[in-house]
Each structure stands twice: as structure tokens, then as C-alpha cells.
Amino acid sequence: MPKPSARYADAKQVMDILLPLRSEGQSLDANHLAKSQAPLIVHIDFKSPYAFLAIEPTRQMLAKLHLHADWRPFVLDIGSYLGTAKLAKDGKVEKQSRSQEQWSGVKYAYFDCRRYANLVDQTIRGTVKIWNTNLLAIGMWWLKRHESLASQNDPKGWLQSYIDAIYLPFWRREFDAEDLDAVVAVLAQIGAPTDGFVAFAQGDGARFNDKAQSNTFDAGIYGVPTYQLIEHSDRRGLPAQFFGREHLPRIAALLANQEKPLPDVAYALPADLDDLALEKCASVPGVSQTQQSLPVFFDFASPNSYLALPALMQLKAKGIVLSWHPFEHKPLKKPASYAADEDRAARHRRVRGEYIALDIQRYAPHPLRDIYVHMESANANLGLIWLQQIAPARVDDYVCRIFQQLWRDHVDISDLSVVTEQLQQILGEAEFAPTHWHDFVQSSGSDALGSVYDKASKLGVSYAPTFFLGEEPFQGRAQLPLISARLNAGV
Numbered sequence: 001m002p003k004p005s006a007r008y009a010d011a012k013q014v015m016d017i018l019l020p021l022r023s024e025g026q027s028l029d030a031n032h033l034a035k036s037q038a039p040l041i042v043h044i045d046f047k048s049p050y051a052f053l054a055i056e057p058t059r060q061m062l063a064k065l066h067l068h069a070d071w072r073p074f075v076l077d078i079g080s081y082l083g084t085a086k087l088a089k090d091g092k093v094e095k096q097s098r099s100q101e102q103w104s105g106v107k108y109a110y111f112d113c114r115r116y117a118n119l120v121d122q123t124i125r126g127t128v129k130i131w132n133t134n135l136l137a138i139g140m141w142w143l144k145r146h147e148s149l150a151s152q153n154d155p156k157g158w159l160q161s162y163i164d165a166i167y168l169p170f171w172r173r174e175f176d177a178e179d180l181d182a183v184v185a186v187l188a189q190i191g192a193p194t195d196g197f198v199a200f201a202q203g204d205g206a207r208f209n210d211k212a213q214s215n216t217f218d219a220g221i222y223g224v225p226t227y228q229l230i231e232h233s234d235r236r237g238l239p240a241q242f243f244g245r246e247h248l249p250r251i252a253a254l255l256a257n258q259e260k261p262l263p264d265v266a267y268a269l270p271a272d273l274d275d276l277a278l279e280k281c282a283s284v285p286g287v288s289q290t291q292q293s294l295p296v297f298f299d300f301a302s303p304n305s306y307l308a309l310p311a312l313m314q315l316k317a318k319g320i321v322l323s324w325h326p327f328e329h330k331p332l333k334k335p336a337s338y339a340a341d342e343d344r345a346a347r348h349r350r351v352r353g354e355y356i357a358l359d360i361q362r363y364a365p366h367p368l369r370d371i372y373v374h375m376e377s378a379n380a381n382l383g384l385i386w387l388q389q390i391a392p393a394r395v396d397d398y399v400c401r402i403f404q405q406l407w408r409d410h411v412d413i414s415d416l417s418v419v420t421e422q423l424q425q426i427l428g429e430a431e432f433a434p435t436h437w438h439d440f441v442q443s444s445g446s447d448a449l450g451s452v453y454d455k456a457s458k459l460g461v462s463y464a465p466t467f468f469l470g471e472e473p474f475q476g477r478a479q480l481p482l483i484s485a486r487l488n489a490g491v
Contacts, residue, residue, distance in 0.1 A: 335351075405418070
């Protein structure tokens with residue numbers, strides 16, 4: 001196809017939108033920043049493996065809906081919220097400023113991303129340092145100045161070709177994201193204009209990108225991929241914002257004006273998925289899984305554990321036995337209020353916390369109890385353990401009842417009498433033995449509960465819900481489509 005020669009029709013509009021500086025003591029208006037000629041804004045960063053994995057499913061969604069997106073770069077400041085690390089030539093950590101919790105999060109993230117990359121025959125190698133990707137962002141702005149919106153979404157257009165030409169070698173450790181000559185070479189490789197780019201990258205382009213990044217962050221974008229739906233609003237009246245590719249099913253439904261009920265979160269699987277691909281994505285390829293049960297590590301007090309319940313019941317309906325393992329999940333912390341003097345790390349924590357709360361409520365089937373009021377679930381967990389011993393066939397019913405009592409009916413499940421009543425109703429008057437139950441609570445229950453908690457701790461479980469295939473962990477209900485496919489295939 002002939003390359004477009006006309007300047008991007010709304011380039012001036014996009015740049016004018018992003019240029020205003022934040023007023024002293026005030027956040028930039030998020031409505032202002034969400035203006036676009038496209039129905040969807042997609043924010044990406046080349047150093048994010050999650051954004052990398054989102055590219056193709058996002059393209060497929062747009063193609064199916066016959067829609068264009070406004071693709072924009074957002075440069076993550078990873079060090080401000082995850083600390084920094086640099087590897088030496090031998091692969092060992094040379095310098096780092098991360099806590100153990102941060103390291104655990106980073107290691108799981110790469111493990112999870114490699115799993116999905118293997119599923120589609122892509123490569124994700126851990127980076128040797130936290131790259132400065134501002135130059136790559138400037139390259140995107142340069143192309144957005146020279147291509148029409150339609151061409152920016154054309155698989156053979158400059159912008160999409162640029163994305164592929166950088167993402168693929170970058171995650172093979174074959175591309176220097178901070179090398180100006182390397183970026184110029186990519187522009188030449190895809191047939192895009194190069195005259196004037198160096199001056200743009202070192203002058204007006206750099207200054208514009210600095211303002212764009214600052215203002216985008218101030219307006220509430222904190223991670224990638226982040227999607228903004230121009231014609232849809234969230235509960236705050238702001239443009240609907242979704243962080244992560246797991247939201248693509250709902251984004252597609254909203255863009256298509258689908259009637260409720262709307263889809264839940266889910267990591268999309270390739271349309272041509274086969275057993276070989278599933279085997280490649282396993283942590284130990286070639287090892288067959290014979291398990292017919294799914295270990296579920298959860299906390300009754302975790303709203304995300306509650307939201308996973310419908311999807312888990314669907315798995316049960318397919319013949320998968322659910323094995324419930326309660327543990328003490330770190331409760332949600334209410335975000336701090338806006339402060340004019342907050343640094344980037346504090347602002348990131350605040351904005352992320354605000355988004356998480358909004359996201360939980362968005363997917364909830366009904367108004368939830370206050371997510372920040374921690375509910376002690378030890379007694380409810382004791383009831384679960386006891387029931388697993390005397391009536392395992394009734395356990396799923398018990399779990400559903402306790403979850404609903406807490407999150408739908410706002411019942412205090414820390415009250416032992418509430419748990420006792422549920423056990424009595426589930427087992428029936430004739431079967432329920434209150435003496436045996438109270439003896440368990442007062443004697444062996446504490447040790448049994450401690451043993452269950454220790455199991456979760458030894459496995460390194462820190463997120464609710466977490467699932468396991470063999471020794472392979474999966475965090476969050478968005479993983480359940482892949483888990484289901486792997487169980488069906490026996491890998």
C-alpha cells in the first residue's frame with residue numbers, strides 16, 4: 001500500500017490536548033486529556049511486557065469491530081514504585097533498591113508474561129536494567145505527526161510497523177532503546193520519514209514528550225496498557241479507564257454497545273489454540289497434568305476472591321473439583337488523599353489505589369460492603385476446615401454462602417455464631433453436631449488453621465485468589481480461561 005504523505009489530520013489536536021501544564025495544587029482535568037478523534041485511546045510503553053502482550057489482542061479487537069484507536073506512548077517510571085535493579089554481564093544483580101516484596105512481584109510478573117508469550121510463540125527475556133524509553137515514545141509522536149489516524153491503525157502503516165520493529169527485538173534483548181541511531185534505523189527500515197527526526201528528538205519532540213508524560217500521569221494514567229473509552233464514563237463521570245489487557249472482553253462489549261450483562265475480566269486466548277501451544281506455555285513443558293482439582297488460595301475478606309466465585313462455579317460445572325485453601329490476605333489500604341507536595345511514588349500509590357477500588361466496584365454484580373473495612377475471617381476459615389473433614393461435598397455451598405453473607409448481605413462473618421448458623425443450615429438439623437463443632441473450635445481447630453496458613457506461606461502465596469497447576473501459580477481470576485484450557489488438555 002502507498003505510504004500516506006499527508007500530515008496526521010488531528011496531530012495538532014492531540015498535541016494541543018497534551019501540552020497544558022497542571023495548575024499549581026490541582027490535577028490536570030482527565031476529561032481534557034481523553035479527547036481524541038478515535039473512540040479508544042491505548043497507552044503503551046515498550047519496556048512493559050504486559051503492554052507487549054496486549055498489542056495483538058488489541059489489534060484483533062479493533063479489526064473485529066472495524067474501529068481505530070489513538071495509540072499513545074506512556075513512559076513508566078518503574079523505579080518510583082518497584083525500586084531499581086541492574087544486572088551484570090554474568091546475569092547477577094549488580095545494583096538494586098528493591099524490597100523482597102517488590103522482587104517477588106517482579107519475578108512473578110516476568111514468569112506470568114513468559115507463560116503467555118510462549119503461548120503465541122513470542123520471546124520475553126528479562127531486561128538487564130530499567131530502560132529509559134522516552135526516545136521510543138518520541139518516535140511514536142513523530143510518526144503520529146506524519147500519518148493519518150486510519151494509517152496509524154493499518155498493520156502495514158508506519159506506526160504499527162514501528163511498534164513491531166521495536167517490541168519484538170527489544171524483548172529478545174536485541175535492541176538498545178536508548179540509542180538514537182537505532183531508532184533512526186528503525187524509521188528508515190519501515191519507510192517512514194527520517195529527515196528532521198534527530199533535531200525533533202533532541203528539541204521540540206523531547207520537550208513535548210516531557211510535558212505529555214507529566215500531564216498524562218497527573219491525569220490518572222499510571223500503568224500500561226491503559227485503555228480510555230471516549231464515549232463511556234465511569235462512576236466518577238470521567239472517561240472509562242481500564243488498566244490491563246484482561247479488560248479487553250468488557251472494552252469490546254462497551255465499544256459494540258452490548259447490552260448487559262457485560263463480560264468479566266479474562267486474558268484472551270489465541271483463536272487457533274491447540275494442545276502443543278498449551279504445552280509450550282507450561283512451566284515444565286512436556287509434563288502431563290493429571291489433576292482433576294484446582295487448588296484455590298483465597299480469603300473471604302478479599303473482594304477479588306469474591307468476584308472470582310462465578311467463574312469458579314462455571315469450572316465446577318465442567319467437572320473440575322475446587323480445593324479451597326484459606327489464607328490471610330493483606331487487606332486493601334485506603335488511598336491517601338491528594339497532596340500538592342506528593343512525589344511520584346506517592347501519587348502512583350494513590351492513583352493506583354483509587355483505580356483498584358473503582359475496578360472492584362465496576363465488576364461487582366451488586367453494591368459491595370466497604371472494601372477498606374477489614375473483616376477477620378478466622379472463624380469462617382475454621383468452619384471451612386471442619387466441613388472439609390466431615391462433609392466435603394457441602395464445602396462449595398458453604399464457601400458461596402459465606403462469601404455472599406459478607407459481600408452481598410453485609411453480615412459479620414467474624415462472629416462465631418454466624419458461622420455456626422451457616423453450618424447448621426448446610427448440614428441440616430439432623431446431621432449437625434454442635435458439640436463436635438465447638439470441640440473442634442476450642443481444641444484442634446487452631447492448629448489445623450495454622451497448618452493451612454503455613455501451606456500458603458511455604459508456597460509463597462501473597463495474592464487472593466491464587467490458583468495452582470502442579471507447582472505453577474496463577475494470580476487472579478483473569479487466569480481462569482487458560483487454567484481451564486490447560487486442565488482440559490492435561491498440560
